[in-house]
Amino acid sequence: MANRFISKLNGYAPLGKADIAVLEAATAKPRDYPAKFDLIREGDRPGPVFVMLEGWACRYKILPNGTRQVLAFLMPGDSCDLHIGLLAEMDHSIQTLVPSVVATIPRAEMDAIMDGHRAIAKAMYVGQLIDEGTMRAWITSMGRRASIERVAHLMCELYIRARAIGAADERQLALPLSQLVLADALGMTPVHLNRVLKELRLKGAMTLKRGSLVVTDPSKLVQIAGFDDNYLHRRLRTAA
Amino acid sequence: MANRFISKLNGYAPLGKADIAVLEAATAKPRDYPAKFDLIREGDRPGPVFVMLEGWACRYKILPNGTRQVLAFLMPGDSCDLHIGLLAEMDHSIQTLVPSVVATIPRAEMDAIMDGHRAIAKAMYVGQLIDEGTMRAWITSMGRRASIERVAHLMCELYIRARAIGAADERQLALPLSQLVLADALGMTPVHLNRVLKELRLKGAMTLKRGSLVVTDPSKLVQIAGFDDNYLHRRLRTAA
DNA sequence: CGACATTTTGATCTAGGTCAACAAAAGTGG
């Protein structure tokens, strides 16, 4: 398969040769971006559809009091903001976390592709549904899970997602996210996150080192998280 | 306009006579449901598209430890789960909060309608984008706002949404949500919510009585919430 | 009226925040 975007979509709905060819053409000229580069900012007019081919990015929002909330992580294969061109302006920003390779598909082209290729449209909708499920899981985590459960839950999510795109092996996963960024995603303090990570390490569930996550004891991690992969299940079952 | 669903969609994308007629037909035979009735449960195969015509409902999830997280409120005009038929099972439940009138549109019919009526498709997509923006606002609230800000923010959201469908007057809004349900939506304890409501009342920002919200001082409420209606703005600008 | 659900208040406790300092990496410029 040409790239992770295509293979991810193919996992959601089987694509034909023509589908793959048109997606290859659309993502043929990606650009390199440095780390901490805003692909688009809150208040901007929505532009093209972004497709992450390599690297990591996050959606985030800055609050009046200066704090930041990370809303989602984007990893290779992920795309964003289907249809968002219908809205007047972005309600959040998207920033690379590490040097990344990103393709952009103009809105009109994306619409045309989806009109002409039902399988692609279907796969994109599945992807969007999964993203929505992920958002619901985040709301649930923030509202009703203790900090250690929340951390464990996010790590389960990232591990499963990475597995699904073949970016993780049995126990290990490259995870270039600083504790500061993770804390902003989890709605907690970097200091407290650090302590929670220590606790998870001492419990033998997982170890987060600079740049990589080692899942020492998957079942223990899942149990701490109260993780139910229903919202990601389909991804697992059908991903290539 | 025939019903709030149609007038809401018409606010998102101008509908023609034929569009309106087909929507009228599709929602012509709604059903009455009592309060606390599960329209669909976590684990169920997704069924038809639900359209709230009268009443209130919420999406929610029950956690292993028995606590509940409310994920969204549905008010008249709201519909849910476009495309969700593509997924194997629901990752959350939807329950009426008061006796409600709900129309169901079979998935195949909805697809056909959207294929044949681009304006309706567009309006549905706008609605979905707004719902996504709302979810992002909830994540932000849960992660980075203090409890009083969070409460104020949710009340702003509900007020604006109610205004947009003509269900609120200048300062008042029928809001049949118990403090228990609100607490489950805000990720806090009913006890603490009660104290926060008292504080908001004493500050002269708003009063929540049984079944109705009175916004005493809108600008104060907005200021406490740090409310930026960008994510609902389009709804306001374009709603009828 | 009686049973039950919701709201309100008080007393106490704790998870997680805040503040501060230091250590370890990782850039950066000469």
Place this chain on the structure above:
DNA sequence: CCACTTTTGTTGACCTAGATCAAAATGTCG
């Protein structure tokens, strides 16, 4: 390649927002 600044991670001491527990007051409805 080395000082040097900046970012990231780690730990300790202390504090507070919000949870928990308990009980009374108020509403609602069959």
